[in-house]
Amino acid sequence: MFQRWFAKPPGTFNHSFADGLQVQVAPVTPAHAPRFEAGYQRLSEQSRRMRFFGQVSNLSSRQLEFLTRPDGRLHIAYAALDVGAPQEPGIGVGRCIRLDRDSRIAEVALTILDDYQGRGVGLLLHATLHRAAYAVGLQQFLYDVAAENERFIRHLLALGARQVSRDRDVVRLMLPVLGRGDAVSARTAPALRLRRLLDAVAAAEPARPLS
Numbered sequence: 001m002f003q004r005w006f007a008k009p010p011g012t013f014n015h016s017f018a019d020g021l022q023v024q025v026a027p028v029t030p031a032h033a034p035r036f037e038a039g040y041q042r043l044s045e046q047s048r049r050m051r052f053f054g055q056v057s058n059l060s061s062r063q064l065e066f067l068t069r070p071d072g073r074l075h076i077a078y079a080a081l082d083v084g085a086p087q088e089p090g091i092g093v094g095r096c097i098r099l100d101r102d103s104r105i106a107e108v109a110l111t112i113l114d115d116y117q118g119r120g121v122g123l124l125l126h127a128t129l130h131r132a133a134y135a136v137g138l139q140q141f142l143y144d145v146a147a148e149n150e151r152f153i154r155h156l157l158a159l160g161a162r163q164v165s166r167d168r169d170v171v172r173l174m175l176p177v178l179g180r181g182d183a184v185s186a187r188t189a190p191a192l193r194l195r196r197l198l199d200a201v202a203a204a205e206p207a208r209p210l211s
């Protein structure tokens with residue numbers, strides 16, 4: 001596996017937000033499957049539509065198996081759990097999947113449960129994915145975002161992404177994989193937040209997994 005010698009993919013670590021929320025970020029494993037099932041049930045219709053485009057009422061066992069068995073190279077996935085409520089399903093998940101085996105481009109998907117949206121966890125998972133992808137030699141992230149999700153599209157543009165196509169339903173954007181805070185060239189407020197989070201992820205101490 002091609003791995004940048006100076007960057008290791010993040011392991012399990014904890015992160016505290018200014019509002020008091022304590023989050024554990026961990027590589028997804030099959031042990032997370034019950035959390036995925038429970039979390040999916042809690043996702044609002046709107047969030048499901050934004051993330052999965054069509055509506056899926058339940059995850060099939062095949063989907064669940066796929067979502068919880070990332071290999072760390074073709075498919076990278078991290079879960080965010082609430083340290084203050086470890087029995088709850090969790091907060092969200094971020095993943096990226098290479099377009100094909102040898103590609104340096106991966107498609108990103110982020111999902112945060114509705115109760116936790118807007119508190120910074122999506123950007124933390126996003127920073128974690130950048131760091132992990134950088135460590136395994138990925139160069140570009142691709143995002144297919146529902147055209148109605150204007151807020152998130154604006155956010156990606158503010159991070160420095162460029163729009164590469166748009167049809168009625170989907171806007172496609174691309175952003176170079178950012179391994180470190182100083183690689184962030186945009187100077188918007190979200191980009192500066194990403195910069196700080198990338199540095200925090202790179203410097204994070206390993207934590208004992210919640211489960």
Ligand SMILES: CC(C)(COP(=O)(O)OP(=O)(O)OC[C@H]1O[C@@H](n2cnc3c(N)ncnc32)[C@H](O)[C@@H]1OP(=O)(O)O)[C@@H](O)C(=O)NCCC(=O)NCCS
Binds near residue numbers: 046119124144151
């Ligand atoms: C989009 C999403 C992943 C962002 O995660 P989050 O933890 O809520 O976001 P953060 O607090 O880290 O903020 C990052 C950006 O997310 C967007 N965001 C935040 N809260 C949001 C909400 N309630 N609804 C939609 N977008 C939201 C904003 O664009 C925000 O950027 P800004 O502060 O520059 O405006 C999350 O809201 C979500 O899962 N939404 C449903 C699924 C989805 O839209 N996925 C994106 C397609 S890959």
